[in-house]
Amino acid sequence: DTGVSQNPRHKITKRGQNVTFRCDPISEHNRLYWYRQTLGQGPEFLTYFQNEAQLEKSRLLSDRFSAERPKGSFSTLEIQRTEQGDSAMYLCAISTGPSYEQYFGPGTRLTVT
Amino acid sequence: AQSVAQPEDQVNVAEGNPLTVKCTYSVSGNPYLFWYVQYPNRGLQFLLKYITGDNLVKGSYGFEAEFNKSQTSFHLKKPSALVSDSALYFCAVRVSNSGNTPLVFGKGTRLSVIA
Numbered sequence: 001d002t003g004v005s006q007n008p009r010h011k012i013t014k015r016g017q018n019v020t021f022r023c024d025p026i027s028e029h030n031r032l033y034w035y036r037q038t039l040g041q042g043p044e045f046l047t048y049f050q051n052e053a054q055l056e057k058s059r060l061l062s063d064r065f066s067a068e069r070p071k072g073s074f075s076t077l078e079i080q081r082t083e084q085g086d087s088a089m090y091l092c093a094i095s096t097g098p099s100y101e102q103y104f105g106p107g108t109r110l111t112v113t
Numbered sequence: 114a115q116s117v118a119q120p121e122d123q124v125n126v127a128e129g130n131p132l133t134v135k136c137t138y139s140v141s142g143n144p145y146l147f148w149y150v151q152y153p154n155r156g157l158q159f160l161l162k163y164i165t166g167d168n169l170v171k172g173s174y175g176f177e178a179e180f181n182k183s184q185t186s187f188h189l190k191k192p193s194a195l196v197s198d199s200a201l202y203f204c205a206v207r208v209s210n211s212g213n214t215p216l217v218f219g220k221g222t223r224l225s226v227i228a
Contacts, residue, residue: 004156033215037137042117042218043157091156098165099145100218104156110176 002103003027006092013082014109020078021108023092032075033102034067035091036060043091049075082112115140117206118197119219120213127227128213134222136204147216148178151201154223160202163187174198194226 003026013019025032030051035043046065048056051072061067064082069075079086089109093102116139126132138144149157161172163180171177176201177191187204201223205216 012179037201042205044218045215048215056187067162081203094158101162102190103149103159105150106154108123 001105004092005096006090006105006108008108009106010036010109012095012113014086015112016081019082019110020076021090021092022045022076023077023105025073025094027093028073029096030072031095031102032069032095033084033093033095034077035093035104037089037091037107038087046077046090050070059067079110082110084112086110087101114204115208115217117171117217119202119204119218119222121222122220123223123225125225125227126174128196129193132191132194132198132226134204134224136187136189136219137185138187138204139185140206140208142208144187144208145190146178146180147205148172148176148187148189148220149203149205151203151221157203160189169175195225196226196228199224199226 005024017026032049034046037043045058046061047067049069052069064080067077089107091107092105095102118137122216147162151157160176161170163170168180177190180187202221203219203221207216
């Protein structure tokens with residue numbers, strides 16, 4: 001148990017629909033990250049929060065993607081008007097500082113048909 | 114820009130033999146280096162990290178890794194492989210004084226330990 005839960009674990013949606021994923025750290029960690037992992041690749045950074053502030057966003061994060069972390073606890077990642085290219089595993093990770101390891105949740109696997 | 118290379122997509126080793134999974138990195142500055150393991154349908158699990166100090170770091174499940182600054186490498190090793198070590202292994206790097214930059218991962222190496 002890494003102390004991070006993600007819901008749902010699997011999501012199948014039709015192209016054009018909106019989807020929302022949730023990440024719940026069990027304990028308080030000030031840093032929260034979202035990554036995307038496609039088959040045969042390592043995780044790629046999407047966005048990062050320190051407490052409730054979204055401090056960095058990857059160029060991978062198009063205008064259709066939005067993330068929030070109200071109150072600096074759980075976080076949500078929303079994808080609007082999904083495309084088949086959005087099919088991937090979406091991973092949430094937490095850490096307490098730059099020299100500390102990140103702990104990953106089990107991920108949400110998105111399939112866009 | 115930071116980058117990580119894992120030159121082998123697949124590594125096969127017999128149970129009981131030593132294993133090595135290779136990783137080289139490129140950063141402009143001092144690196145923080147990490148190894149993670151991923152089992153099927155599960156998230157990444159932290160194995161070990163190099164921040165500073167001794168170049169040989171020991172981690173979970175008997176794994177260790179050696180930081181080599183001159184060769185910009187951080188190879189993962191284990192003296193005696195187990196079938197249960199079969200999984201996908203990822204090396205990751207970030208720059209130590211970079212503030213908020215995230216981890217940059219390699220593409221992963223699939224380790225297969227054969228009984």
